[in-house]
Amino acid sequence: MTPTRDTVRLIATDMDRTLLSGEPRSISARTRTALDAAAAAGIRVLAVSGRQPYSQATFVQGTALAGLGIGCNGAVVADLGSGEILSQEILEPDAQTALTFGLRNVFPHVKVASFRNGGNTVRAQFGYLEAVAGNQAPWPPDQREAPLDEVLRVGSVKLVAKVAGVPVDEVYAAAVELAVPGCQPTMSGASWIEVARAGVTKASALARVAANWGIDAAAVVAVGDNVNDVEMLRWAGCGVAVANATPEALAAADVVTVSNEQDAVARLIEDILAA
Known part of the structure; x- marks a missing residue:
């Protein structure tokens, strides 16, 4: 109706x-x-x-x-x-780090990127930035590649993870199975999973x-x-x-x-x- x-x-x-x-x-x-x-x-x-x-x-x-x-x-x-x-709402550094290294045990080549400051700041692991570049936004984000420890050091409003050559639903299933406290993984139809703070x-x-x-x-x-x-x-x-x-x-x-x-x-x- x-x-x-x-x-x-x-x-x-x-x-x-x-x-x-x-x-x-x-x-x-x-x-x-x-x-x-x-x-x-x-x-x-x-x-x-x-x-x-x-x-x-x-x-x-x-x-x-x-x-x-x-x-x-x-x-x-x-x-x-x-x-x-x-x-x-901020995903804590310890939680996103635990999830990232848990995923690395399953997919050694996983790449992650952290969105901070309301999503306006992006710190992407080397080799990932192309997935978030090129947006013609009315206020462009501050984005650059960084070593993994810098990506994970600061909490995120959203952490994204992608594994080249692996279907996103497999990465999502692995993230759900890890059940890392403090993390809320999901999928949006893109080729990467997206992770927020638990309950968000x-x-x-x-x-x-x-x-x-x-x-x-x-x-x-x-x-x-x-x-x-x-x-x-x-x-x-x-x-x-x-x-x-x-x-x-x-x-x-x-x-x-x-x-x-x-x-x-x-x-x-x-x-x-x-x-």
Whole structure:
């Protein structure tokens, strides 16, 4: 059942493979119009992504999503217009070090990168930086390669780990099996796993933001496609998976809609406003 404009107060959407479409990826004109229409109807819209705020801002400028946003899988809340970091959750150095060396025992060639300072500072192990370079952000990050001990020395809002030639789901399974205290590994559909502080998810940040706005979970619609969206889809009053979602996201959702390439978020908003 599609929620109605009388029952929905907040629409929270993932970005990659959910909101963004086309190549290069962007927010379509139809989706921009729908986001504006939702905001005009008094429904808040919120970008909730594994991306860092500087990367989110690259896409949302000039849209109704350019205000408050949740990045780094819930570890960072920021103003996507100004770049101000409003809150951040830190993965402790001891925890990220234990996970990294645990993964190295399984995958000796694993490479990691640490995102700090709300995601605006990146310290990548030698040989990894190409995975995070080249973003045309409105405020560019401070990023450089560094020795592993420097990468792990300072806590992260997000630690990413990648093993060349190994499917990301195998790396994720190994990280989960390690069960390192203090760590919350997940996947977003990229070729690397992403690790936050234990208990930090898109759902935990969304619940906090919604509460600050006086909005109950029952009045929230969340849209996503991947493992890192599962908790958010379960928490929201209505969890919506796009047709191209992973099995985990599809199982967590209340509703399945069309794919991101068919303007899933726009269609959802149009249906809500029409209901």
